[in-house]
Amino acid sequence: MKKIISILLAAVMLGSVTAVLAGCGSSSSEGSSAPKDKGEVNVYSWDDYFSPGTGDLKNVLEEFEKETGIKVNCTTYSTNEELYTMLKQSNVSYDVIIPSEYMVSKLIRENMLQELNYDNIPNYKNLSERFQKLSCDPDSKYTVCYNWGVTALVYDKTKVKNKPTDWDVLWDKSLSGQILMFDNSRDAMAIAMQQCGIDPTKCTKEDVDKATEKLKEQKPLVKKYVMDQVFNEMEGGQSAVAPYYAGDIAMMMEENEDLDYCLPASGSNLFYDAMCVPTCSKNKDNAEAFINFMQKPEIAAENFNYLRYGTPNEKAIELIDEELKSNELSFPSEEYLNKCYVFSDLDDEVYAYMQQKFVDLQAT
Amino acid sequence: MKSKKLSIPYILWMLIFTMIPIVMIGVTAFKDKQGNFSLEPFAKAFGYTNVFMKSLWIALLSTLICLVLAYPLAYMLTRMRKSSQNTVQMILMIPMWMNFLLRIYAWMILLQKNGPLDTALSFLGIHGTYIGNTAAVVVGMVYEYLPFMVLPIYTVMSKIDGNLIEAAQDLGSNNAAVFKKVIFPLSIPGVISGITMVFVPSASTFLVSQYLGGTDDIMIGDVIDKIFWTDQSTGSAISLILMIFIFVFLVLMNLFGDEEAIA
Numbered sequence: 001m002k003k004i005i006s007i008l009l010a011a012v013m014l015g016s017v018t019a020v021l022a023g024c025g026s027s028s029s030e031g032s033s034a035p036k037d038k039g040e041v042n043v044y045s046w047d048d049y050f051s052p053g054t055g056d057l058k059n060v061l062e063e064f065e066k067e068t069g070i071k072v073n074c075t076t077y078s079t080n081e082e083l084y085t086m087l088k089q090s091n092v093s094y095d096v097i098i099p100s101e102y103m104v105s106k107l108i109r110e111n112m113l114q115e116l117n118y119d120n121i122p123n124y125k126n127l128s129e130r131f132q133k134l135s136c137d138p139d140s141k142y143t144v145c146y147n148w149g150v151t152a153l154v155y156d157k158t159k160v161k162n163k164p165t166d167w168d169v170l171w172d173k174s175l176s177g178q179i180l181m182f183d184n185s186r187d188a189m190a191i192a193m194q195q196c197g198i199d200p201t202k203c204t205k206e207d208v209d210k211a212t213e214k215l216k217e218q219k220p221l222v223k224k225y226v227m228d229q230v231f232n233e234m235e236g237g238q239s240a241v242a243p244y245y246a247g248d249i250a251m252m253m254e255e256n257e258d259l260d261y262c263l264p265a266s267g268s269n270l271f272y273d274a275m276c277v278p279t280c281s282k283n284k285d286n287a288e289a290f291i292n293f294m295q296k297p298e299i300a301a302e303n304f305n306y307l308r309y310g311t312p313n314e315k316a317i318e319l320i321d322e323e324l325k326s327n328e329l330s331f332p333s334e335e336y337l338n339k340c341y342v343f344s345d346l347d348d349e350v351y352a353y354m355q356q357k358f359v360d361l362q363a364t
Numbered sequence: 365m366k367s368k369k370l371s372i373p374y375i376l377w378m379l380i381f382t383m384i385p386i387v388m389i390g391v392t393a394f395k396d397k398q399g400n401f402s403l404e405p406f407a408k409a410f411g412y413t414n415v416f417m418k419s420l421w422i423a424l425l426s427t428l429i430c431l432v433l434a435y436p437l438a439y440m441l442t443r444m445r446k447s448s449q450n451t452v453q454m455i456l457m458i459p460m461w462m463n464f465l466l467r468i469y470a471w472m473i474l475l476q477k478n479g480p481l482d483t484a485l486s487f488l489g490i491h492g493t494y495i496g497n498t499a500a501v502v503v504g505m506v507y508e509y510l511p512f513m514v515l516p517i518y519t520v521m522s523k524i525d526g527n528l529i530e531a532a533q534d535l536g537s538n539n540a541a542v543f544k545k546v547i548f549p550l551s552i553p554g555v556i557s558g559i560t561m562v563f564v565p566s567a568s569t570f571l572v573s574q575y576l577g578g579t580d581d582i583m584i585g586d587v588i589d590k591i592f593w594t595d596q597s598t599g600s601a602i603s604l605i606l607m608i609f610i611f612v613f614l615v616l617m618n619l620f621g622d623e624e625a626i627a
Contacts, residue, residue: 079593081593081594082593085593183574219579222579223496223578223579224496224578224579225579229574229575232472237477238476238477351594352397352594352595355590355591355593355594355595356408356591356594356595356598358590359587359590359591360411362579362582362586362587362590363411363412363414363415363582363587364414
């Protein structure tokens with residue numbers, strides 16, 4: 001019996017190791033008929049960030065391998081901080097990374113990015129002007145925007161009687177116990193700051209204190225602080241209202257007809273992720289080829305169809321279904337975007353303080 | 365001499381994957397942001413005393429419930445036919461073949477609004493929320509760690525020499541007396557290792573409370589998880605304090621265990 005148990009346990013352990021390895025396997029394991037060996041490109045990205053070739057969609061990483069003969073090795077991270085820690089503290093070499101705007105600023109400040117040679121990225125011209133001039137990279141030297149989105153509200157029509165118009169619905173006492181909140185200091189604090197009339201992009205420690213007070217006021221009404229769990233909560237009709245990323249809200253609404261969205265009247269956070277080449281890269285040419293490939297209109301459109309976050313690629317938008325193109329969640333109007341703020345640069349110390357205050361909020 | 369040579373791989377393993385990381389945590393815990401020596405991380409860590417207490421309380425409660433459920437089960441197991449013993453043991457192990465996170469997901473679905481439990485109880489006219497509270501966290505923990513309590517107790521109990529029990533019976537003990545004077549004292553080592561194997565991981569776990577608990581059920585493991593990315597010093601300090609807590613607990617357990625074994 002003991003033998004059986006130990007064999008089973010060993011099998012389980014092996015199984016979990018394989019599962020971990022398979023995490024990003026779709027890109028590399030299925031051998032492609034590459035023309036010739038052109039080396040490799042090490043991509044370090046958010047989990048599930050490229051169209052994987054399910055349904056009618058193409059597997060974009062495989063397409064890239066087929067076209068260029070460059071092998072893609074894909075590893076994933078789940079927070080910008082994880083990406084930063086890996087680049088800073090371990091002796092790794094990645095060629096392409098996709099940090100968010102505030103992390104791009106930080107990496108540029110600390111000289112951790114290489115300047116791109118835009119001659120190798122001709123598809124850069126496909127990007128709309130708004131996303132060629134990113135506030136985190138004002139001289140456009142280091143980045144190619146990959147995708148973007150805004151934060152918004154999702155609510156359950158059967159539970160929220162009056163159509164919400166702004167973030168204040170998250171403090172609505174009549175919805176007590178049915179409100180979800182971001183489990184992410186930056187997004188949660190930003191919403192609270194907007195409620196206090198503070199500009200989140202220029203916040204100081206005192207502003208963080210004020211926002212924390214506002215969140216403390218909200219805590220008794222909150223059911224849970226969530227990130228990915230929001231899908232289960234909202235699609236399953238477990239909660240009434242939640243703030244989340246607009247592209248994901250579009251996905252939730254496809255699963256549950258009772259859901260509707262609201263772009264908060266006072267504006268929201270415009271975020272974007274941009275492809276960059278870190279200084280530890282050893283295959284810069286391949287990295288630029290990869291970045292360029294991802295901005296091909298048909299490839300960018302494919303990724304959009306899978307991810308539903310806004311694509312900065314104007315040529316790609318032309319290829320997208322009319323219905324999806326007119327979806328305000330994926331593509332809010334220019335007027336709305338002008339109301340949004342971008343976390344391009346956040347002081348390290350203020351950010352650490354924000355994080356600590358947010359943990360404290362949850363711990364009390 | 366020979367035995368020492370054989371243990372070299374393990375000693376190396378320990379050195380690389382246990383000792384060095386602990387030293388690194390220890391060093392990080394005494395640094396401030398600029399990398400100078402500082403006690404500030406500990407000052408910050410003690411700001412989470414309430415979370416420490418809550419985690420230890422949840423862990424203690426889960427351990428106790430596991431013990432109460434597991435002890436009779438282990439005892440009954442030893443009295444079954446050998447083939448039935450194997451079957452029951454197998455059934456106990458089956459949930460462990462599945463990923464930990466999946467099992468927590470399953471509990472989330474079981475307990476949620478309009479989930480199976482809610483629907484069943486609504487038929488009986490009972491309405492309530494079963495998720496998002498401390499009880500749900502404890503249920504999740506007990507489910508998670510019950511096998512770790514049953515197996516060591518069962519292993520120790522099944523090794524008790526049948527002759528000892530017969531001797532006690534020959535000397536006029538009834539069943540209750542046999543249990544009290546022979547079986548229970550001899551099973552203590554199993555209980556001790558069971559308690560250790562349940563208490564230690566449940567005190568330091570994270571995710572269970574994130575999935576089953578509400579906003580007030582954050583555990584110390586979650587705090588470490590959240591704070592570590594931006595403030596490694598405080599994260600390390602909390603981890604260190606948790607380790608000391610657990611170490612003291614283990615020492616106390618072992619003292620208690622030795623006394624019992626002598627008595």
